[in-house]
């Protein structure tokens with residue numbers, strides 16, 4: 001069993017207020033808004049803990065919130081949901097208490113965690129969304145990228161990722177075309193059951209699913225998630241990486 005109270009404690013230590021989105025299976029699900037320093041920011045969504053047995057995503061989100069993001073707030077606003085599936089996080093299960101894989105449930109209206117995420121999204125249109133995951137079978141890192149204009153930045157993700165760890169040589173086999181080494185396209189055949197394809201269809205220009213190998217140490221997995229996020233933010237704000 002993992003301790004969700006530790007997550008709550010780290011969130012309550014932040015300089016920014018945390019907001020309760022709802023309570024599911026007796027666990028609170030939180031969101032955090034990082035308020036931009038300009039009137040017309042690009043909106044970014046960062047999510048972790050969709051699959052409860054993938055703790056590096058939650059850790060990456062917490063480390064993002066615990067660092068100083070002031071320079072980024074000149075370009076961006078951030079909506080952050082650190083842990084979408086607290087029950088799974090505590091019990092180390094991919095699914096919810098009800099046996100639901102939340103990441104296959106975005107076309108349904110009767111899953112509490114999905115309803116909570118949709119409430120947080122509201123009518124917002126995002127420039128970027130990133131959902132942090134892990135892969136138990138992978139030996140290296142990979143990610144999925146979806147982009148409405150199809151101007152993918154995949155090769156730059158591959159370069160940035162290699163500075164932190166090796167890329168997975170295996171095709172993840174999700175029917176997703178390769179865009180670059182270790183980078184696969186969010187496939188239209190997935191429909192909108194998963195969060196990333198749902199966001200790409202309804203809420204976001206650009207989506208990323210970041211997948212770290214569970215065999216790596218937690219710190220390296222979290223570091224790679226944040227490297228991918230920072231690479232995307234650099235490119236969107238016009239900075240070279």
Ligand SMILES: [Zn+2]
Nearest residue numbers: 051054133134
């Ligand atoms: Zn996952």
